[in-house]
Amino acid sequence: MLGAMATMTPFEADVRLAVYRHFLDHGAAPTPDDLAAEFAVAPMEIDAVLRHLQQIHDAVVMIPGGRYLWMAEPFSALPTSYRAVAVDGRTWYGNCAWDALAVLSVAGTDGTVMSTCPATGRAIGVEVRTGTVTPTDGVAHFAVTASEWWRSIGFT
């Protein structure tokens, strides 16, 4: 978290927001080339901004060792077991059940979070309609304590 409170430059803030807009509009992460084209800059410039957004501002997570986005929380660039489907058919992946619900909130839409019971393989669905969720007796499991959530970002 060192430096997490540093202020972003206006360009960093623009790129961060463009990442979210891309997820919302396309259901997938933008590549550095997508962002470079959008802002009419060299891809290397975007690479540097994305690194900065991860390392200084804790705003995105890159695929380890690579130049591609893994997460702009709550969105996942990689397919996961937690799919959020909006009522208009748009589809995104969340990093966990919490994030998949949050995707619908960030998108400002009703929809369904679809997953699979890891023990039985049974399909699970949680519906969001006008700010309420059903089934109301559904539950979510947190594997580790809150203090451990960011020790390994891929396992909470």
Add this chain to the structure above:
Amino acid sequence: MPVGAVIGVGTLWQLARRWYDDRLAHDWRRKTLTERQAILDEVGLTGEFWRLT
């Protein structure tokens, strides 16, 4: 896998909404530890398991 904790989806939904309510703001910044802990408290996730530090 550790035993962990189980919460209702209603609570999870409230947590999701609050935790990510500013992601589309141009001036977004990572919430501070105090702010994040306050959200957990507000949705009723209190106790040792839900302490961020």
